[in-house]
Amino acid sequence: MKGETRLADATDLLVIAGRSFRSRLLIGTGKFPSLECMAKAVEASGSEIVTVSLRRAEKGAASGNILDHLDPSRVLILPNTSGARDAEEAIRLARLSRAGGLSDWIKLEVTPHPMHLLPDSMETLKAAEALVKEGFVVLPYIQADPVLARRLAEAGTATVMPLGSPIGSNRGLRTGDAIRLIIEEATVPVVVDAGLGAPSHAAAALEMGADAVLVNTAIATAEDPVAMAEAFRLGVEAGRRAFRAGVPSEKDRAEASSPLTGFLGRP
Amino acid sequence: MNDLARTLESIPAGDLLARADRADERAVRAVLAKEGRDLKDLAVLLSPAADRLFEEIAAASARLTAQRFGRTVLLYAPVYLSNECVNVCTYCGFRRDIDVRRATLGLAEIEEEIRYLAGQGFRHLLLVTGEHPKNVDLAYLEAAVRLARSLVPSVAIEVEPLDVEGYRRLIEAGIDGVTLYQETYDRDLYVRYHTHGPKKRFDWRLEAPSRAAEAGIRRVGIGALLGLADWRKETIRLAAHARWLLKYHWRTHVSISFPRIREAASHFAPPHPVSDRELARMVAALRLILRDAGLVLSTREGPGMRDGLARIGITQMSAGSRTEPGGYGRPDDAQKQFMVEDTRSPAEVAARLAALGFDPVWKDWEEALHG
Numbered sequence: 345m346k347g348e349t350r351l352a353d354a355t356d357l358l359v360i361a362g363r364s365f366r367s368r369l370l371i372g373t374g375k376f377p378s379l380e381c382m383a384k385a386v387e388a389s390g391s392e393i394v395t396v397s398l399r400r401a402e403k404g405a406a407s408g409n410i411l412d413h414l415d416p417s418r419v420l421i422l423p424n425t426s427g428a429r430d431a432e433e434a435i436r437l438a439r440l441s442r443a444g445g446l447s448d449w450i451k452l453e454v455t456p457h458p459m460h461l462l463p464d465s466m467e468t469l470k471a472a473e474a475l476v477k478e479g480f481v482v483l484p485y486i487q488a489d490p491v492l493a494r495r496l497a498e499a500g501t502a503t504v505m506p507l508g509s510p511i512g513s514n515r516g517l518r519t520g521d522a523i524r525l526i527i528e529e530a531t532v533p534v535v536v537d538a539g540l541g542a543p544s545h546a547a548a549a550l551e552m553g554a555d556a557v558l559v560n561t562a563i564a565t566a567e568d569p570v571a572m573a574e575a576f577r578l579g580v581e582a583g584r585r586a587f588r589a590g591v592p593s594e595k596d597r598a599e600a601s602s603p604l605t606g607f608l609g610r611p
Numbered sequence: 612m613n614d615l616a617r618t619l620e621s622i623p624a625g626d627l628l629a630r631a632d633r634a635d636e637r638a639v640r641a642v643l644a645k646e647g648r649d650l651k652d653l654a655v656l657l658s659p660a661a662d663r664l665f666e667e668i669a670a671a672s673a674r675l676t677a678q679r680f681g682r683t684v685l686l687y688a689p690v691y692l693s694n695e696c697v698n699v700c701t702y703c704g705f706r707r708d709i710d711v712r713r714a715t716l717g718l719a720e721i722e723e724e725i726r727y728l729a730g731q732g733f734r735h736l737l738l739v740t741g742e743h744p745k746n747v748d749l750a751y752l753e754a755a756v757r758l759a760r761s762l763v764p765s766v767a768i769e770v771e772p773l774d775v776e777g778y779r780r781l782i783e784a785g786i787d788g789v790t791l792y793q794e795t796y797d798r799d800l801y802v803r804y805h806t807h808g809p810k811k812r813f814d815w816r817l818e819a820p821s822r823a824a825e826a827g828i829r830r831v832g833i834g835a836l837l838g839l840a841d842w843r844k845e846t847i848r849l850a851a852h853a854r855w856l857l858k859y860h861w862r863t864h865v866s867i868s869f870p871r872i873r874e875a876a877s878h879f880a881p882p883h884p885v886s887d888r889e890l891a892r893m894v895a896a897l898r899l900i901l902r903d904a905g906l907v908l909s910t911r912e913g914p915g916m917r918d919g920l921a922r923i924g925i926t927q928m929s930a931g932s933r934t935e936p937g938g939y940g941r942p943d944d945a946q947k948q949f950m951v952e953d954t955r956s957p958a959e960v961a962a963r964l965a966a967l968g969f970d971p972v973w974k975d976w977e978e979a980l981h982g
Contacts, residue, residue, distance in 0.1 A: 375681020377968045399977040402734070427980050429829075429862060436979040458829070458864035459857060459903035512679055565677045 356588065358556050360533055361449070361481045361502040363420070365392045368550065369580045370422070370535060371573070372560025373410055374400070381569055383413040389573035394419045395451050395558065397426045398437050411446075422483065424451035430464070431471035438475055450475060451505070452484040461511045465492050469499065476500035485537050488519035493526045493534075504530070505558065507538035508549065512561045514541025517548055527553040543572075543579025550583025551591050615821060615855055616814050619796060622851050624844040627654035634658045643671050648900050653850055656896040657843045665892060672895035672924045675902050683970045685927045686957065687735035688728045689769070689909070691936045692716050692755055694946055696741030698808030700794070702836065702872055702879040704934075704948045705741045707808070712946050714936045715746045721755055725762045727939045731931060731957045734974035735765040737790060739948075742771035742810060749777055753784040760785035765976035767830065771810070772819035778826035785981055789823040790832035791816070792870060795839040796848035804839060817852075824860035831856060831863055832907060837890065838872035838881025846893050850900050857901075866905030866927065867897055869920075873911045873949045887916060891923060898924035913952040914963070921969060930960040 357364040371391040376382035386394055394414055401423070402409050414421055423441040428434035431454060438450040452475065454467040468484050469492065475482045481502045486492055488506035496504050506523050509515035516539065517523065527534050533555035540546050546557045559576050566572035631654035639661045642652045655661060661668060693715035696705045704711065716724070728736060736759055740747045752770060759766045767788030768781060778789065793816060795801050801813045810816065820831040833852055835845040853865050871890060872881040885893075894906060908917055908925045910932040917928065930953075933939050935946035955963070961971035 375677075375683060376970060377682035378965060378970050397975075399975055399980065400972070402974050427977065433980055437977060440977070440979040456862050458862065514678065561678065561681065564681050 356584070358533065360393075360483070365420075366390075367392045367577070367580075368556040368584055369546070369577055370395065370537075370556060370558035371563065372424075372558060373397070373414075374426075374560055375564035376569060377564075379410060379413045382410070382564070385563055385569045385573035386414065386419065387573075388570045388577070389563070390577045391573075392419050393422050395422045395424045395560075398423050398441055398446075399427045401446075420449065421447060422449050422451050423447055424485075425453050425471075426455070428454050428471075429456040430454060431467040431474065434467070434471040435474055435478075438471075438480055439478075442480070448479060449481040449483065449502075452482050452501075463487055463507070465489060468492075469495055472496050472501050473499045483535070488522035488526065490522060490525040490529060494529060497530070497532045501532060503533045503535050503555075505535045505537035508536050508545065508557075509539030511538040513539050514562055515539050516541055516545035517552075520548075520552070523549070523554065524552060530555075543575045545579075546576055547579040547583035547586070550580055551586045553587055556580075613814055613818055615852070616817055618855060619817075619848055619851055620798070622650065622847065624654075624847040627651055627847060628657065628843055631655045631658040634660045636660050636664055639664050639668070643667065643899075650847055650851060650900075653847055653896055653900045654843075656899060657846060657892065661896075662888075662892065665888070665895070668895050668899070669891070669923045672898040673922060676898055676906075676924045676926065679902050680926045681970075682968055683972045684921055684925065684964050685735065685905075685972045685975055686733065686930050686961065687737055687765075687767075687927060688731070688733045688957070689737045689739050689929055689932050689934070690721070690724050690728065690759070691739045691934055691938060691948065692721060693740040693743060693747045694936050694948065695743040695746050696808075697744070698742050698810040699806045700810060701804050701806065702839065702881070712943065714946065715740075715743070715751075716936050718754060718758055720937055720940070721758055722762070724937065724939045725759055729762050732961070732973045733957065734763050735767075735976065736763055737767045737769055737788075737929070739769045740771075742808065744809075749773070749780060753780060756781055756784040756786055760981075764974065764978050767832070769832075772816050773822070775822045775826045778823045778828060782827055787828070787976065787981065788830035788832065789820065789828050790834075790866075790868065791819050791823075792834040792836055792868065793817055793852070794836045796835060796845055796852070797840045800840050820852075820856055821860060824856065824863040829862075829864060830866060830905075831860075832866040832868055832905070834868035834870055834907075836870050836872060837885040837893075838883055840883055842883065842885045842889050842893060846896060850897060853897075853901050853904055864903075864905065865901070866907050867901070868907040868909065869894060869912075870909060871911055873952065890916070891920060894920055894924045910951040910953040911949060914955060917953055917960075918963060918967060921964060922967060928960065928964075930955070931957040 370393040425434040425437040454464045455461040483503045485505045493504040509518040535556045536549040536554045537558040541562045563572045694705045769790040907927040934948040964971045
């Protein structure tokens with residue numbers, strides 16, 4: 345089982361597409377009050393994977409470019425396809441990113457609904473299949489749908505990234521039951537993405553067995569984003585350690601302390 | 612009358628407001644505590660009781676804006692291509708019966724303007740014209756859009772209402788947004804303000820954002836020209852229009868602008884003036900009803916209002932604007948559509964936003980997203 349192999353792994357690294365990471369906290373770079381603040385928060389978070397919206401990035405821009413505030417020797421810059429409404433647009437953005445020398449890793453987001461930004465499952469699967477064929481390392485943002493997660497893993501995605509609750513909602517693991525099923529069956533790392541509003545939500549996701557979480561809004565819009573980034577780092581570490589230590593399941597606690605069958609004569 | 616018009620006509624804005632006028636502070640706080648809010652709740656947020664609690668309402672609006680949009684404000688610039696117009700809108704500086712110097716920019720002049728704005732940092736432009744079927748036709752707009760798109764990633768238009776095919780052609784040429792204000796949602800007043808020209812057709816204009824959405828546009832911007840009618844009724848109908856668009860054109864993002872009538876060559880005195888406080892209340896109330904709508908403020912407002920409203924709920928701003936054709940290269944006050952109240956440079960506006968704790972965003976669009 346997946347959990348056991350991880351316990352046996354003394355260094356406890358997060359491995360995605362053959363690349364290892366010490367941190368299990370991925371950070372999104374949108375919504376921050378300034379790019380300087382974003383950079384400091386990334387540092388405080390200890391994150392080694394940082395998502396960047398391609399639509400915000402502009403190489404060589406005079407006026408504040410996100411990419412100038414991130415050090416690619418310290419963090420993996422993971423471009424996302426935010427703004428894509430269908431598979432075709434997402435694929436175009438991914439190709440543009442690769443052609444621009446940014447990355448062949450791509451966080452796949454297909455969100456035709458511009459208001460709540462929930463992902464389009466059909467178009468996401470279609471884009472993932474095409475991008476994997478083109479040699480991309482694909483990390484898809486998805487509904488917490490266990491069947492879709494299996495279909496994507498079969499298609500060759502590097503992770504699955506189910507949402508905990510609608511993006512920006514800070515509601516935590518509202519989709520917890522479905523995420524649990526995804527984790528149980530996962531053959532690729534499960535990164536809980538979107539909706540985590542507090543370090544305790546992140547800790548709960550890791551305790552449950554998620555391999556990592558991605559957080560943006562809760563950090564970027566906190567009163568003190570840098571302090572909140574650190575709080576999330578601690579939450580993720582706590583959740584991961586608890587998972588490795590073996591969080592007692594509810595079933596364990598419900599077991600009677602003296603045997604219920606002791607009154608029965610032995611055969 | 613079309614379905615949208617019928618829906619808007621059927622909203623008893625006056626009754627909703629009259630009922631809300633009896634609301635007490637507890638009722639206002641109950642609306643603030645709600646998750647999903649409707650037009651009845653909006654009326655409560657526009658009530659006198661809500662005025663007494665405006666600091667709380669503004670705080671709720673600021674929180675929701677930060678949650679949905681982060682601490683960012685997108686900057687854009689208008690490019691006036693032409694001030695030629697066949698309409699008479701009694702409030703407008705470009706109305707056809709006024710003696711202002713008329714101009715329609717040629718492609719070389721447009722390029723000069725856009726290069727100047729791109730040099731200032733802008734990546735989002737709004738191309739603006741009057742309505743002049745002969746000198747500013749669809750082929751002209753297509754050429755202007757293609758030119759603009761060769762220089763910046765995001766181009767929107769604010770021109771007369773087009774048919775679906777017209778919007779399709781401009782999307783093909785490269786626009787991703789259409790801005791079109793209804794001016795007023797009061798049909799009777801509309802007829803009085805728009806005395807001559809094709810703009811007299813209220814329903815044709817009202818349905819234009821739907822046609823643009825049908826053509827596949829990504830963003831529509833709507834608005835009422837503040838000062839033409841009772842601001843509270845306009846706010847309710849504006850919200851209803853936005854909700855209609857969100858319901859029937861769910862792939863299209865909706866923004867709302869807050870153009871408040873300013874001095875123009877028409878010397879028009881608004882019969883329903885909107886105060887600073889009322890404008891701020893409108894911004895906050897609409898945010899609380901439409902949490903994901905872009906809220907847009909132009910340089911019609913002065914620095915104090917713009918800074919203040921950015922903290923309450925505004926998510927997009929123009930900066931350094933000139934409102935006459937060719938105004939960036941060759942400023943000419945005699946040709947303006949309206950007076951600009953915020954004369955700070957784009958860099959000054961950006962610096963001030965940063966000081967207020969907002970990231971001024973210049974680019975939030977990408978070439979590859981165009982079909």
